[in-house]
Structure formats: C-alpha cells, structure tokens
Amino acid sequence: MSLHVTILPGDGIGPEVTEAAERVLAVACEAAGIGLRTDHELFGGAAIDATGDPFPEKTRHACLTCDAVLLGAVGGPRWDEAAKTGGPRPEKGLLALRSAMGLFANLRPSRLFPGMEDASPLRPERVEGTDVLIVRELTGGVYFGEKTEGTEAASDLMPYSRAEVERVVRVAFEAARGRKKHLTSVDKANVLATSRLWRHAVEALAPDYPDVTVDHVLVDAMAMHLTTRPARFDVVVTENLFGDVLSDELSAVVGSIGLAASASLGEPGKPGVYEPIHGSAPDIAGQSAANPAGAILSAAMLLRHSGDAPEAAARIEAAVEAALGQGLRTRDLGGSASTEDFTKAVLAAL
Ligand SMILES: NC(=O)c1ccc[n+]([C@@H]2O[C@H](COP(=O)([O-])OP(=O)(O)OC[C@H]3O[C@@H](n4cnc5c(N)ncnc54)[C@H](O)[C@@H]3O)[C@@H](O)[C@H]2O)c1
Ligand SMILES: CC(C)[C@H](C(=O)O)[C@@H](O)C(=O)O
Numbered sequence: 001m002s003l004h005v006t007i008l009p010g011d012g013i014g015p016e017v018t019e020a021a022e023r024v025l026a027v028a029c030e031a032a033g034i035g036l037r038t039d040h041e042l043f044g045g046a047a048i049d050a051t052g053d054p055f056p057e058k059t060r061h062a063c064l065t066c067d068a069v070l071l072g073a074v075g076g077p078r079w080d081e082a083a084k085t086g087g088p089r090p091e092k093g094l095l096a097l098r099s100a101m102g103l104f105a106n107l108r109p110s111r112l113f114p115g116m117e118d119a120s121p122l123r124p125e126r127v128e129g130t131d132v133l134i135v136r137e138l139t140g141g142v143y144f145g146e147k148t149e150g151t152e153a154a155s156d157l158m159p160y161s162r163a164e165v166e167r168v169v170r171v172a173f174e175a176a177r178g179r180k181k182h183l184t185s186v187d188k189a190n191v192l193a194t195s196r197l198w199r200h201a202v203e204a205l206a207p208d209y210p211d212v213t214v215d216h217v218l219v220d221a222m223a224m225h226l227t228t229r230p231a232r233f234d235v236v237v238t239e240n241l242f243g244d245v246l247s248d249e250l251s252a253v254v255g256s257i258g259l260a261a262s263a264s265l266g267e268p269g270k271p272g273v274y275e276p277i278h279g280s281a282p283d284i285a286g287q288s289a290a291n292p293a294g295a296i297l298s299a300a301m302l303l304r305h306s307g308d309a310p311e312a313a314a315r316i317e318a319a320v321e322a323a324l325g326q327g328l329r330t331r332d333l334g335g336s337a338s339t340e341d342f343t344k345a346v347l348a349a350l
C-alpha cells in the first residue's frame, strides 16, 4: 500500500501547520507499513506571488493526479489590499480547487476532547458529550452563483439543483448510519427558495434511510442551539455558506478553531482534500504559536478516507488526545505551548 500526497502549504500559518501534519503523517504511515510520497505545490497567495495565479496549472495537475491533497490555508491582508485594485484573490484559488476536484461534501467533525471542558466558553454540563459532524455542501450555492459587483449595487446568486442537494444529503445520511443515526438538516426554509428545495430533497430521501431519524432546524435557531445544547446533535447537513459559519461556531464551542479538521470529498475513488477549517491567521503567523492539531487531525482524516487506513487514523487521533491530555495547550487554548512543542508531543505519543 502506498500513498501519494500533494501538499499545499499556502499562506500565513498554513506552512507551519502542514509541516507539523506532514511529520505526523510520515511517522503514522511508516508504522502502518504505508509507503508515503509527498510533493509540495504553490497555492493561494504564495502562488500569486510566484506566478500571478492562486491555482496554477502545475498545482491543478498535481492535485488531480495524486491520491489526496493536504492543504494549510490561504489568504492574508497583503492580497486583500492588492485585490482592491484588481489583484487576484487567494480565496479564488481555493474555490477553483474545490470545483476542479468536484469536492461537493465537506466533513467537519467537532467533538469535546477529554479534559477540554475548561477550553469551552460553555458551562461544562452544556458542552459535555458534544460530538457533531457537520456535512457542508461545498461546490454550490452562493459561493458559485452568478455575481455582479459594483460600488453602488452588487449581487450574489444562490443557485442549487435537486441533484446537487441530493448527493451531499446522501453523504450525510450514510455518515449518520455509522454514528448515532440522527440527522439534522439546517436551512432557512421560511425565507429562501433554495432552502425549500433543500428540505423537500431531504424529506424525499428519508425513506431510503428508515434507521436514521431526521429533523429540520432553521439556521438562526441552529446558531443558538449550538451554544446552548450542542450535545443534542449528531450529523448536521447544510448548504455551503451556512456550513461555513456554523462549523467555525461549533469549533469554538468545543475549545478552539485550531482543533478543527476537515475532509472534502467528491465521487468515490477520486482524491480528497484535507485541511483544517481555520484560515491563515495573519495575526499569529510566523510566531510558532499556531495550533497544529486541526491540520494533524486532517491528516488522520486523509488516512481514513483516502488511505483506507482507519487504524492509522485512529492512532493519530489518540496521539492528539494524549498531547491534550498531558495539559499541553497552544495559545488559542489559553496555554503557551508552541507549534513545535505540540507537534513533538503528538509524535512522542505516536
Ligand atoms: N481554508 C482556508 O484557506 C481559509 C479559511 C478561513 C479563512 N481563510 C483566510 O484566512 C485569512 C484570515 O482569516 P480570519 O482571520 O478571518 O480567520 P482565521 O481562521 O485565519 O483566524 C481567526 C482567529 O483564529 C485564530 N486561529 C486560527 N487558526 C488558528 C490555529 N491553528 N491556532 C491558533 N489560533 C488560530 C487566529 O489567530 C485568529 O485570531 C483571510 O484571508 C481568510 O480569507 C482561509
Ligand atoms: C477562505 C474561504 C473561501 C473558505 C470558505 O468560505 O469556504 C474558508 O472560510 C473555509 O471555511 O474553508
């Protein structure tokens, strides 16, 4: 068994956390007898600086021909500033990557790790038992609809087809089957036509999964529920923008955005992209203050979903738990451990 992984470090803390994740991945693969080959490609702002394009052809080719992509983060104030006078946006490269690779299902798990109650903004009895998988639609909706842009008026269309909704909802039903068999579909069906289509599609598919209980929650109420009773939820499926917002919220509820991993998947057998859900964190970049756990746990998801190596994935997850269990905390979790301290503790636990 061998794995060819394309690494896209990107910008800000991206290179710091992918370096940590690559080291952990290498050790986990060696222990599991998996041959690992990695290559590093330009992406995001770093690619703009080198080539003028956030998603250059060489990077695209590497992503489409490898087994899996491990991504850091893209973006930063320098490119935001340049975009005001027509410069390319790093974030556009990220959307182009997701689209080119057909990554319609974005799995964003968040759970309360043992002993981490103190890192949650919620009272312990409220956050206890939280273990939620958000399945975010990733290649449709308002991110990809027609746009008009101006200084006096602007619009972003939010189109969804029935087929686009169904394929991601099926991923969520299947995930619920492997968990607590409870699916919550989040929408804004009291206002949005796309949400009524979404709800209709979920209801039509439900009979195919009689073992899964389904409920529907409006997105504004969901934002509130996640801070009052997050442990009530199991799998949550929602459209692109709602999933972006709710997953950042949920990550903070269980401790920090620095802990949150993700897998972006398309058709079975095609390469997936694995990345922490956080951004390039320009405020802490270059200080070795980034929490690498989200990237390391993304490498675990890579082994599970693209490497068919669930035991190796579980070993990485246990090693992260062990490092946290030793009380090691990066700055986002109220501690002073560096990126390197945390990475070393995970490697030692492995
Ligand atoms: N997938 C991606 O590449 C991605 C995701 C989100 C944002 N972005 C981009 O990143 C840039 C910064 O965005 P932002 O500041 O809104 O969001 P962000 O996620 O980069 O940072 C938000 C806050 O969380 C902290 N944080 C994030 N990750 C952390 C980690 N691993 N360890 C410790 N602290 C961490 C940051 O220091 C900051 O205070 C923007 O250009 C944005 O477009 C990229
Ligand atoms: C950077 C941005 C385009 C991206 C998104 O909105 O999808 C980010 O916030 C994420 O969650 O991966």
Ligand SMILES: [Mg+2]
Binding pocket: 244, 245, 248, 277
């Ligand atoms: Mg986001």
